[in-house]
Amino acid sequence: MSLKARILSDLTAAMKNQDALRTSTLRMVKAALTNREIEKGGELTDEEIVKTLRSLIKQRQDAAEQYDRGNRPELAIKERAEIQIIESYLPQAATPEEIERAIAEAIAETGASSMRDMGKVMKAAQARLAGRNIDGRTVSEMVKAKLSQ
Known part of the structure; x- marks a missing residue:
């Protein structure tokens, strides 16, 4: 199963389970992947999908830091929870x-x-x-x- 198919399958499961955070995060990931496909003009490879996911994680990290500085811990916590969900689709981390x-x-x-x-x-x-x-x-x-x- 390709990485994109796994993300879409997990999105469907999250909607069925009424997991709001996971559903919103995977919808955001799906939208980002769709935008990248439109930019490229074709299907993304798994490597390109991983690159997009890393970029989304970087955005979330930056946002969490901004929320911490802005004294908005509840929003920073949400961003970090999204990071954990997105990271679950990345290859195993190097030690x-x-x-x-x-x-x-x-x-x-x-x-x-x-x-x-x-x-x-x-x-x-x-x-x-x-x-x-x-x-x-x-x-x-x-x-x-x-x-x-």
Whole structure:
């Protein structure tokens, strides 16, 4: 079953179960996927769907931070609940050990020795972690720590 089919199936189940949060979140995901398909002019691959889901998660994280700063904890909680629902459709997250290993291999492969090589290392590390759910900010911080030693 494709990722999109799974999302649509879960949307139907959420509506039947009258799960308001899950229903609204999956409707929002479905709308975002439909918009991306219209932009592209065709069906999305699972990889493109994952990219769209990551973008939705990033939007929710930013919104939650804004709500926290604006002293609106109830809205921040809702955004974080939506993040958890969306994350359930992403591939398994890479462990910190796997990220460390990928960064070490990327540094060895690129011959990086200073912060000037950070872009090369990031590109190589993310290529090694392709298909896994990774947070770019976490990888970036780990690369900075390694290169500044």
